[in-house]
Amino acid sequence: MSTLTVxxxxxxxxxxxxxxxxxxxxxxxxxxxxxxxxxxxxRLRQSLQAAHAELSGAARQAGWLTEDDILQDVS
Known part of the structure; x- marks a missing residue:
């Protein structure tokens, strides 16, 4: 165990x-x-930000700008 002074x-x-x-x-x-x-x-926020950065371009290209856009495509 290490020691940290704050x-x-x-x-x-x-x-x-x-x-x-x-x-x-x-x-x-x-x-x-x-x-x-x-x-x-x-760590969770960092993972979500990385996923967003990776997927947002593809989502925009697919026309997915809102949750409603996604739900229309998968329904």
Missing amino acids: CLTDQEDRDLQLACEQTGKTKSEVVRDLLAESLRGY
């Missing part, structure tokens, strides 16, 4: 302390949980 504002520190009190977890545990959740969302 500077928090006073408000962020209070919010983190409150999260610790509510969950019974240490600051490190709360931060690791939040970071893992955030990184999962980040």
Whole structure:
């Protein structure tokens, strides 16, 4: 496991302390949980953006500009 030092504002520190009190977890545990959740969302957004970039040109060429356009073609 590696160590990361982070500077928090006073408000962020209070919010983190409150999260610790509510969950019974240490600051490190709360931060690791939040970071893992955030990184999962980040990876998903990156994957969706890549898929959009890859497919949007082909969709436009097919005349698919809205969801209704797609539904008309597949119905």
